[in-house]
Amino acid sequence: MKIFSLICFMLLTASIIAQEEASISSPDGKLEVSVTVETGKPFYSVAYNNKSMLENSQLGLVTNEADFTSKMTLLKSSKGTTSSEYSMEKIKQSHVSYMANTLTVTFANAEEKEMSVVFQVSDNDIAFRYELPKWGDTRACVVEKELTGYNFPSASTSFLSPMMQPMGGFARTAPSYESGYSADEQLESNTSETGYVFPSLFKIGENGWVLLSETGVGSSYNAAHLSSFEDGIFTVAYPDSAQNNGFGSVGAQIGLPGHTPWRTITLGENLKPIVETTIPYDVVDQLYEPSQDYKYGKGTWSWIVWQDNSMNYEDQVKYIDLAAAMDFEYILIDAWWDERIGYEKMEELIGYAESKGVDVFLWYNSNGVANDAFMTPLNKMNTSIARKKEMKWLKEVGVKGLKVDFFGGDKQETMKLYENMLSDANDYGLMVIFHGATLPRGWEKMYPNFVGSEAVLASEMLIFSQDTRNKEAFYASMHPFSRNAVASMEFGGILLNKYLNKGNKEGQERLTSDAFQLATGVLFQNPVQMFALTPNNLEDVPEFELDFLRELPTTWDETVFIDGYPGKFSVLARRHDQNWYVAGVNAEKSLKKLKLELPMLSGKTVTLFSDDKKKETHSKEIKIPSSGKISVDIQPNGGFVIKN
Template sequence: MRIFTVFCCLLLWSVNCRANEVIVSSPDGQVRVKLTIIDGEAFYGVIYKDRVFLENSPLGLVTNEGDFTSGLRYISSATGEIKDTYRQDRIKKSEVTYEANTLRFTMQNKAGRELSVVFRVSANDIAFRYELPAWESTRVCVIEKETTGFRFPAETTTFLSSMMTSMTGFGRTAPSYESGYAPDAPMEQNTSATGYVFPGLFRMGDRGWALVSETGVRSLYPASHLSAYQDGVYTVDYPTSDQNNGFGSTGAQLGLPGETPWRTITLGETLKPIVETTIPFDVVEPLYEPSRDYKYGRGTWSWIIWQDASMNYDDQVKYIDLAAAMNFEYILIDAWWDRDIGYDYMKKLINYAASKGVGVFLWYNSNGTFNDAPQTPMNKMNTSIARKKEMKWLKEAGVKGLKVDFFGGDKQETMRLYEDILSDANDYGLMIIFHGSTLPRGWERMYPNFVGSEAVLASEMLVFVQDTREKEAFYASLHPFIRNTVGSMEFGGVMLNDYLNRGNEKGQKRLTTDGFQLATSVLFQNPVQMFALTPDNLTGVPDFELDFLKGVPVTWDDTVFIDGYPGKYSIIARRHDKKWYVAGVNAEDKAKKLTLNLPMLAGKKVTLYNDSKNRETYRKEVKVSEKGELQVTVQSKGGFVIAL
């Protein structure tokens, strides 16, 4: 059930004739956005709780039909209110109420053409975009660049991940949003030539925090990122020309009237609004109806630990049996299945899985012309004719979903491919996971069969790279505040092998505890979780750990920030129906003793999964005080879960 009401007041603001200053505030009055035109240039600034969070920051577009960065003059402004209540089953909350005040600020350039910037300001959140009318006889334009910027106070430090260099990495598949983070870095250090991916987290000393991102990107626009820090400001950058092997425009081909995606800013004195925000979904709408009732859940996949050699019929049977033993809903059968198992035997595997109550996801290479990745099946997803033929077979065979890998960049051409795959898959009742991919930007609400993207330094790098294993806890402590707070994150984790290989005897040693691994099943949010268990774990792991994973949910009705600091530790609570889970990890070198404030569990007996000093994971029953307090010691590179 969805209720949506817009009250458009259409009231003109009083305007300062010299500076053309207009202000819009949040319903609670705590957030104020000021728009000005100074010497022909447009700016906005942000004040939160009477403290400056963004100094005058530039606004504007450059198009092939006109320049909207200089020579601007104020035309008009109009305000309104939005009240929106919606349900969403694949994000951090299932029921959302969104209330915002709106402002449409219209400007005119030297040629007499108009451009509006529309702001929606709610408690702790700002969303804004440009809206372009049809200009005289002009019905199309190309947006070549934006001057949209973010000018933070001088004391600001950053938590940013660099944009990967195009056409590098495995099979020339970059960029794929798989770089690390530099925590608490001064802005002057942010000199990456490639810029920084969304979202970006900023700490303004004792003023508070800001998270910057974008949402609502689809086939009508490229995805963007943050530029390097230059002249005191970060700006919105479009993809570079060498993405997608040089194919496709770097800007946006836009039909008029048209609009850009939303740029979003979440503000808070603490990290609580950052963790709990739903702004990526509040300002977008579903693009089509689901063709069936999609079922979310947990799954197994052999490739992550057993790798390519496991892509055979017998090993996949073992993993199907593992999924059935764990009460998991799915198995993911990864690359090379078409070559090493074949379509005919795959049908037998799918039928065998169905007899065990397990659904099948199959892996596909996205490529056609824009990468060199050799894994197959390939050339099945990149054109409409091939895609629909393949999806017809998949539906008839009983496949439930696809994992499509290796995308080539953020150009509008690639955004169109993402949307085409999702739309066609829905016609055939298939869910979609994207890997080697861009950040999802509101897609959980826009596309009903979208069930996650990687877009993170994920579990496969734990297998391949020692440095990533050493920093596993560090990255895990960041994701709830940055990457995972704006969209589903298909990490593919929960590794319970001591060594991340099939023999489990030597080699890639896991450096985190079992308690840490259990915690990430709650800490990381994604509606379809492919866990990195192996058949050996059924006998080599304590039963209570397996029992926990047999019952852990993948969809959530509420998410609450409890404590943490990005790069050090992270603790959040999630609720599924009436049951609460509290999960935390510690990235620091020493054990951390914490007193948790858990009002939702006050006076209740709960189950604690935690690590002892010798790093053995245990389970015990504890009681939360009547004040809602509970003391927990979290070991270095360890973690815990509290379950009601």
């Protein structure tokens, strides 16, 4: 009898131990996620090709109804698979096939309330989220804090952008995701008290690369960011309570059953999976049907170089004529148009643009209550009644899109405002660009009329800041591996003035070459691109450069990483229909000699746009060898494009 009891006890003990851990691998078997419970706390770890990418990192949530961070038990786990195919014209790849293995791990706390963590693991991506059931009669809760951690091996270095101080910046509109980046920093140097924005890039010693972000953030949750490095770990951090002038919760109010957004981890032995990832869209759904087919393309805008003084009827006619001469689809008419042109004259201007084959985007201030931004139109987008009245007029006069500015916060209240604007705009057939805004988190798929966000230290700071001009190439070499890897990026670039002002004779000197600028038109992905050309460029820029821009697509069927290192140089290839564009920029202080492998162009005659030591840009035809291998030199602050 004692032997039988001992055997039963051993079997029961083995069962309990087995339930304290679970694991899942990617379809190709290279990526593995392990989940454990240690001293009552849930952890996960990540390995790729048997190399550690994330060491034991805590999981857990704190809600106002239950604590899921300690005294936890792993109740059960289950595995499965998921797959989908979808087509999207406005991201880096037009057709995507997604396949992942799934793991659902269910935990219970000391009060026997349950929480699950759902992992979807594809070959180079992990997406996971917390799912909360109903607890008895409890049908709602507030998620107050998240303990999701990222415990990197000690040899790792970071490539991060600090979160801006709340209620700082211009007219107390921060944070707006417009800070610069540092590159190859030791982990312990990441001490920003405000934390760091997503996406967040890390080099894991000799093991590879990891990119962190999140997706699926809509009106039902707050956006998050990365904490500073404390006690050897980064964690998911919720918005600072001071954002939006202190109004609104820093957590999320959700109904039960409910779930958090997806935390995403993209990783590999090189940067190719980082650049080519589609995980922000793979795990989210479209939230409503488009009211019409939206047209993407290029546009002009006067404000970027000619600034506020250009907001008059005559200058806008010049920019409409510029758009028409360049075969661009759009003009963006920026701040102050309602006061300095007026609604009646604006209708006349829109009619003129239409006669030239150019459609119109109009700028709006999102603000009514959240900050001190004073540019007009004001109080037109912040309430449903005002918004719908304005959008009805916009549709009637033929406006095709909005650029809405000055948000400054990641609280759930602000996420609701983004979603409400997008949903209402779709009802009136309007596309939306956000400026002074947060990172889009799966929005290209979730909202069919969303066509891009700034959320980066963009072209306007090249006008205002010498430091940004000095670092233009550095930042451009970063974006394909970080900001633009996870979302469309409305940069507003292609500056071809030698001096970044209306006179173009002295002042803010541009330090990069024209070839560099053309290359960023390929490197920076956004379905609607407002380029920073000026009317004088029709006379003072070589015709072959203008022809390049006339033909340049803004939508891509395929994106391929070719070469690069964040902060030093980047080379990408993008395909639109049958045409390939290979573009690169050099952020280092010496000539970059590259040997590239371009199998997509093997044996083809192509056009090479490149620069020389004097920053002069040239165009010539070359033949790519049948091997697809080619040598390319890139000047400091320079770039190149190869186009077939």
